[in-house]
Amino acid sequence: MGLEQKLGDLGIVTTTLERAVGWARTRAMWPLLFGLACCAIEMMSTQASRYDLSRFGMELMRASPRQSDLMIVAGRVSRKMAPVLRQLYDQMPDPKWVIAMGDCASCGGVFNNYAIVQGVDEIVPVDVYVAGCPPRPETLIDGIMKLHEKVRQEPLKKWQ
Amino acid sequence: MLTQTPTPVNEEALKVRVEDVQLDITFEQLKRLVSPRALTGETMLMNMGPQHPSTHGVLRLLLELDGETIVNCIPDIGYLHTGIEKTAESKTYLKVIPLTDRTDYLAPMSNNMAFCGAVEKLVGIEVPLRAQYLRVILLELTRMNSHLVWLGTHALDIGAMSVFLYCMREREMILDIYEAVSGARMMSSYIRPGGLWRDVPTVFFDLVRRVLDVFPKRLIEYEKLLTKNPMWKDRTVGIGKISAQDAIAWGMTGPCLRATGVKYDVRKAYPYSSYDHFDFDIPTGTNGDVFDRYKCRMEEFNQSLKIIRQALDRLPPGPVMTSDRKVAPPPKHEIAYSMESLIHHFKLWTEGFKAPEGEVYFAVESGKGEYGVLLSGDGSSKPRRVHFRAPSFHNLQPINELARGHLLADLVAIIGSIDIVLGDVDR
Numbered sequence: 001m002g003l004e005q006k007l008g009d010l011g012i013v014t015t016t017l018e019r020a021v022g023w024a025r026t027r028a029m030w031p032l033l034f035g036l037a038c039c040a041i042e043m044m045s046t047q048a049s050r051y052d053l054s055r056f057g058m059e060l061m062r063a064s065p066r067q068s069d070l071m072i073v074a075g076r077v078s079r080k081m082a083p084v085l086r087q088l089y090d091q092m093p094d095p096k097w098v099i100a101m102g103d104c105a106s107c108g109g110v111f112n113n114y115a116i117v118q119g120v121d122e123i124v125p126v127d128v129y130v131a132g133c134p135p136r137p138e139t140l141i142d143g144i145m146k147l148h149e150k151v152r153q154e155p156l157k158k159w160q
Numbered sequence: 161m162l163t164q165t166p167t168p169v170n171e172e173a174l175k176v177r178v179e180d181v182q183l184d185i186t187f188e189q190l191k192r193l194v195s196p197r198a199l200t201g202e203t204m205l206m207n208m209g210p211q212h213p214s215t216h217g218v219l220r221l222l223l224e225l226d227g228e229t230i231v232n233c234i235p236d237i238g239y240l241h242t243g244i245e246k247t248a249e250s251k252t253y254l255k256v257i258p259l260t261d262r263t264d265y266l267a268p269m270s271n272n273m274a275f276c277g278a279v280e281k282l283v284g285i286e287v288p289l290r291a292q293y294l295r296v297i298l299l300e301l302t303r304m305n306s307h308l309v310w311l312g313t314h315a316l317d318i319g320a321m322s323v324f325l326y327c328m329r330e331r332e333m334i335l336d337i338y339e340a341v342s343g344a345r346m347m348s349s350y351i352r353p354g355g356l357w358r359d360v361p362t363v364f365f366d367l368v369r370r371v372l373d374v375f376p377k378r379l380i381e382y383e384k385l386l387t388k389n390p391m392w393k394d395r396t397v398g399i400g401k402i403s404a405q406d407a408i409a410w411g412m413t414g415p416c417l418r419a420t421g422v423k424y425d426v427r428k429a430y431p432y433s434s435y436d437h438f439d440f441d442i443p444t445g446t447n448g449d450v451f452d453r454y455k456c457r458m459e460e461f462n463q464s465l466k467i468i469r470q471a472l473d474r475l476p477p478g479p480v481m482t483s484d485r486k487v488a489p490p491p492k493h494e495i496a497y498s499m500e501s502l503i504h505h506f507k508l509w510t511e512g513f514k515a516p517e518g519e520v521y522f523a524v525e526s527g528k529g530e531y532g533v534l535l536s537g538d539g540s541s542k543p544r545r546v547h548f549r550a551p552s553f554h555n556l557q558p559i560n561e562l563a564r565g566h567l568l569a570d571l572v573a574i575i576g577s578i579d580i581v582l583g584d585v586d587r
């Protein structure tokens with residue numbers, strides 16, 4: 001069907017391994033099923049009927065960090081939660097990426113106080129920050145697309 | 161009498177186990193929480209959460225298991241502690257409203273209403289009738305919003321995936337309404353002391369009518385999927401029972417309490433926002449188990465629709481904000497030519513209005529139960545103390561009673577049925 005017709009009789013595609021791997025990694029990212037606060041509800045909406053994250057091969061949220069390669073930090077991280085979050089991150093196998101979803105995860109948001117970690121980048125490295133309180137599902141999808149762009153350009157060497 | 165020598169307690173091994181579960185308590189404290197059998201190693205201590213798909217957020221439970229049967233279930237909360245109550249003390253009354261959105265984030269309007277109601281009570285403001293009716297419509301939509309997420313996730317936990325997708329589909333209709341009135345999908349901050357931020361746009365009425373048209377049919381769909389489904393009944397009937405006395409003693413409110421047969425609803429008991437103008441019933445259950453809680457909430461959908469229909473038909477014209485300029489900002493067109501209005505506008509948004517000294521309690525019936533606000537003013541424009549009586553927090557308390565003796569798999573159904581939101585529990 002589609003692809004074969006486009007390729008014609010050639011049957012051969014030339015590309016670099018790096019690009020092929022980068023492409024493959026973006027096609028089936030499995031996010032960690034990990035909701036913290038209000039943003040998690042918007043993350044659920046993103047997955048559900050109207051916004052349908054499975055269009056990006058991401059409908060499969062894994063509850064176990066060992067099976068996932070993307071952590072969407074959806075919500076505010078309290079000081080009590082921070083060590084748990086770090087532990088989850090450490091349990092994820094490489095290569096792994098982190099999206100800080102929402103203002104709280106990005107910079108503390110409206111909660112500039114004793115209880116909330118002022119930006120999750122204090123404890124884990126963040127690849128993409130998604131702004132909004134909560135970000136609309138479109139915004140989250142945009143953040144995911146940005147991450148895909150980034151992953152596609154990542155050199156293979158990094159993971160040696 | 162035959163006396164059996166108890167197995168000697170292996171303190172060392174237990175201390176290791178205490179370190180395993182990483183609780184912020186000492187060994188002595190743990191001893192008091194679990195049964196003596198745990199100390200001899202007869203039962204097993206197990207950790208559940210805070211990252212667990214069916215604890216509805218970041219609830220952590222320490223379980224004592226005898227095989228698969230739960231002996232003790234000890235909640236460890238605070239993983240989402242946000243310090244909202246403390247932060248509120250440093251904000252003007254108006255600026256606390258966005259914080260209330262973020263406590264129980266599935267029912268933002270109910271929280272707005274509770275806080276604004278408390279401010280209105282403290283300052284003594286009359287709210288125009290149109291605003292009251294619009295509030296009622298929005299509050300009932302909020303109840304449906306909250307119940308939809310509950311139904312979706314509860315069914316998902318028990319294993320009915322498709323219900324989740326249907327519920328989220330319907331929820332989008334309600335979020336569209338939120339967006340039309342306030343501009344935000346979730347964090348609306350639309351209800352303000354003295355009325356509403358602005359009048360609703362014309363599209364609001366079409367959107368609400370659409371919900372009224374579509375929803376009853378969808379409700380039948382859910383019922384078809386679940387109510388008579390033998391699998392659903394197996395997992396819910398007789399699970400997590402609590403008696404009416406116990407439920408009252410533990411401070412349960414909302415559908416959890418009504419499922420035990422107690423007819424308590426803040427909307428009827430202490431009517432606010434002219435709920436007494438409308439005709440509606442309070443659905444109650446008899447057994448107080450997971451299935452009855454489910455039935456109560458399903459019936460509440462119908463009652464909500466009934467209230468919305470009445471409020472929409474009888475919606476009076478008029479302003480949606482009180483004329484009391486103490487709390488109401490001057491209309492924009494006045495600012496253009498009146499110096500005083502401009503100054504007033506500026507003062508109101510920077511300094512805020514002052515509330516008298518005193519303490520008030522104001523409660524609303526949110527989707528989860530009695531959501532109350534204890535507000536203490538000290539004569540300035542910032543509250544001295546704000547306390548939220550969060551229904552989720554109180555409904556979570558008897559979890560040990562509810563879960564004891566049931567299987568581990570049933571715990572998931574029980575957590576789902578008490579409908580907690582961790583943002584509300586921890587605040």
Ligand code: SF4
Pocket residue numbers: 037038039074075076101102103104105109110132133134135262
């Ligand atoms: S960014 Fe806003 S919506 Fe997201 S967790 Fe923080 S307060 Fe909630």
